[in-house]
Amino acid sequence: MTAPRAVFVGVATEDSIATVEKYPGADERVVASAMVFGGGGPAATAAVAAVRLGVPSAVVAAVGDDEEGERVVSRLAAEGVDVSGIVVVPGAATSRSIVVISGEERARAIMNRVGPPLDLVGHGRALELMAGAEWTHVDQHGWRAVRDVRGRVAGGIRLSIDAGNEIPGLELDGTALYAPTRDALERRYGAGDLDENMRRAIDDGAEAVVVTDGGRGSRGLRADGERASSVPPEAELVSTLGAGDVFHGALIAGLLRADDGSIDGGFAGAVAYATAVGTLSCRGIDGRSRIPDHEETMSALAR
Template sequence: MTTPRAVFAGVATEDSIALVDRYPDADERVVADGMVFGGGGPAATAAVAAQRLGVPSAVIAAVGDDEAGDRVRARLAAEGVDVSGLVAVPGAETSRSIVIVSGRERTRAIVNRVGPRLDLSHASRAQELISGAAWVHVDQHGWQAVRDLRDRIPGPRLSIDAGNEIPGLALDGTALFAPTREALERRYGGEDLDESMRRAIDEGADAVVVTDGGRGSFGLRADGERAAATPPRADVVSTLGAGDVFHGALIAGLLHADSGLLDGGFGGAVEYATTVATLSCRGLDGRTRIPDHDETIRALAR
């Protein structure tokens, strides 16, 4: 098996997703225009994106020893993602979500059952995957688990998905800090974007990349290099998982830029990730319409 270049630690879920014309009122039944059963979770979906873009990837997550956990594992493995770092917790239930996507409002509502806590202190395979990776990307459930290992496994570059609140988050030793604009404003009090990104750099991040929905994405490195990207046109069905796809594509783009497969360095990687995330919105779920590397390059050329 190919050694994973990118490891994604955090949440892996089983999702049920329905597309409706509008949200139902209380005690009302509406007919779905489409329904999908699949996989989700910030870390897991990011791993699928990176793998599809040609970067050997692994997922580290805690699931239950139940049928939902088996399906989460099988779906990731079918994408080629290394699942040897999944931790099955005896007696626990795998995280599951019910997602309603409204076509009229172009918004979504999510009901989630939280899965077991991720503890890597005795997970030898997960530790091995982390130590051998070029990048380790964490979400709100993966950050503390990976942080607890940093003294023992200091090597990989650390990327943080900060779209969801992470209690006690510290940015020292962070190679890439990737919040939504809303999350960045919560952390720094709603100052202007440039000032907020500079404050994250001052806290210890080597680079900051901020997603801002349909307005695109923006980046700043500690050396002062900036990046900005506007989403391409696409037939958007749902934005579910787009941020997670963005993060997986950003890691893939940075690795491709390092190896010469992608031009433009840091800015090229931000544009690459923005394009991948936008194209993924052509599907109802967060994974089905993620493009591969060749399709992404063609879209960038257009």
């Protein structure tokens, strides 16, 4: 297997997803128009997106020694993701989510069983993977685990943070890429001007900030003043489940492809690339089945 260029650290789950016309009331039964069983989790889904886009990637996560954990690992391996950094915790239950998507607006309710904690102290394979990768991307559960071992990674790491979910005690010093939603950015810095809030994140230590803003697209700012702005391409939207996770995996892939010269536009080109991928992934009920490959993404951008 090709050595991973990106390592994604955090949550890997098994998801059960149903779509209904409306949420059931107490003691009410509703008929689902569709039901899907698959893999989820911010870090794991981001890794699947990166691999689908041609970037060799690995997942570092913890699962239980149960059937759900076996399925989580096998699904990732089937996508071509390096799973050598996944720890199987004896006696633990793997994280699982039940997701119900309701109505034309595709609102969703998520019920999650939290999986085993991720501890990278003494996890030599995880340190090896991060030392060899060009990017290490963390979600809300991966950040603290990586923070605790960051000084032990040979050569240091280029850190990207998915900050869409709250991360208690989050520090941005030494962060190469800070990637919150607009709502998360405003929770941290207060409601106000988006550009000013991105600048505040830069002042707190981030080298670059990329903010997702739902159907309005995404915006970015680098410490050197370079800006990015991208609107979503036209696509049939079925569900936004996992779109942010896909966006982050595609953003890492886009930045690597921009470095290689296989996409144009540098930082702004990578943000546009990720916006297209995240949008196109919304054609499926789940977060993974409709992630496009590189060629389909470039066709969408050309249109």
